[in-house]
Amino acid sequence: METSERIAQRLRQFGELEATTSPLYRRLAPLAAARPELVALLRERRSGQPPANVLLAALQRRLMARPEAPLRGYFATLGGTRAPDDELATAFDAFWPGELDALAGLVRTRRVATNEVRRAAVLRLAYVAVARRLVERERPPTAHLVEIGASAGLLLAWDRFAYRYGSAGFGDPDAPVTLTTTWRGTVPPDPHAPFTVAERLGVDVEPVDLDDPEAAAWLRALIWPEHVERAAAFDAAGAVVRRLGVTVRAADALTFLPGGLDALPGGLPAVVVHAFTVNQFSDAMRRAFDQALGEAARTRPIYRVGLEWAPGGARLELTTYPGGRTTLLARADPHGAWVEPLEDEPATTSR
Numbered sequence: 001m002e003t004s005e006r007i008a009q010r011l012r013q014f015g016e017l018e019a020t021t022s023p024l025y026r027r028l029a030p031l032a033a034a035r036p037e038l039v040a041l042l043r044e045r046r047s048g049q050p051p052a053n054v055l056l057a058a059l060q061r062r063l064m065a066r067p068e069a070p071l072r073g074y075f076a077t078l079g080g081t082r083a084p085d086d087e088l089a090t091a092f093d094a095f096w097p098g099e100l101d102a103l104a105g106l107v108r109t110r111r112v113a114t115n116e117v118r119r120a121a122v123l124r125l126a127y128v129a130v131a132r133r134l135v136e137r138e139r140p141p142t143a144h145l146v147e148i149g150a151s152a153g154l155l156l157a158w159d160r161f162a163y164r165y166g167s168a169g170f171g172d173p174d175a176p177v178t179l180t181t182t183w184r185g186t187v188p189p190d191p192h193a194p195f196t197v198a199e200r201l202g203v204d205v206e207p208v209d210l211d212d213p214e215a216a217a218w219l220r221a222l223i224w225p226e227h228v229e230r231a232a233a234f235d236a237a238g239a240v241v242r243r244l245g246v247t248v249r250a251a252d253a254l255t256f257l258p259g260g261l262d263a264l265p266g267g268l269p270a271v272v273v274h275a276f277t278v279n280q281f282s283d284a285m286r287r288a289f290d291q292a293l294g295e296a297a298r299t300r301p302i303y304r305v306g307l308e309w310a311p312g313g314a315r316l317e318l319t320t321y322p323g324g325r326t327t328l329l330a331r332a333d334p335h336g337a338w339v340e341p342l343e344d345e346p347a348t349t350s351r
Helices: 004-018 023-033 036-042 051-064 070-074 088-109 119-136 154-160 213-221 228-244 283-296
Strands: 142-148 162-165 168-170 178-183 196-204 248-250 270-275 302-310 313-321 325-332 338-341
Touching: 004 023, 004 036, 004 051, 023 036, 023 051, 023 088, 036 051, 036 088, 051 088, 051 213, 070 088, 119 142, 119 154, 119 162, 119 178, 119 270, 119 302, 119 313, 119 325, 119 338, 142 154, 154 196, 154 228, 213 228, 283 302, 283 313
Parallel strands: 142 196, 142 270, 162 178, 178 338, 196 248, 270 302
Antiparallel strands: 162 168, 302 313, 313 325, 325 338
């Protein structure tokens, strides 16, 4: 089991290095690291869960039920307007001791399974690239869409959103969700249309049911407090997914594959997408995942779209099966705040 000293170190590291876009979490993480009761609580968290993310989300979730708490005034996602100041530590210590049992219950049972909607603005670049490749192969730009690690399935509704990359707009301007990201390219975004979704299916070891108020509240609590735009996009996208009736199946990726792809109807190509999911796989799991996609490509073309963490941001890659040829399409902010296209970079072969 992880030692208390190591947990405290990880909390401090989160504040120093990771919470770059949350001044509040930069302050709260080291405060939590200095409270032995909170550090001890984190020793009971679920295996593999990042301590700072799960604790701070639990804190925000409990603040949702405590509108009178002074600490809530620092959380913009909860309507607060205060910036971190000299009274923050006092407000923090006035809140958490009375919530320790409730925080422990969340830390022991919940996991970090964010559904970052604005990542769809990054993934869309890959979907345009998939459509081009299908047309080049004299196929209609239509495919099934399967997301691995889908959580509540918000990214599966990407084609119901509108997009703005700098001054360039795509999609229905009256869409209920418009995702805005900074375009760091030297040329405008590709004007080609992305592929049309035939069937959409999510796969997750623990799907999140947005009709469960507690499950939905936990997902929202995972959004960092200054990221009001992200919270609004989550709320709007959740409503779209409920109307669309997105299915997320309870299974792990290696159990689902390749049979789950073989069962998709019509022999149409399949786009398998994952966003900040495969980075949690072991090396052996990654090899097995790649092999399973190669096996599925015996009956239909498979396009793997991956958006995963990398130093300096995230990498958007497109891998085509059979063959396992991978192209780096873009670098991006992990939350989709900016995207830098790089499709002209050389492809590699993974198999």
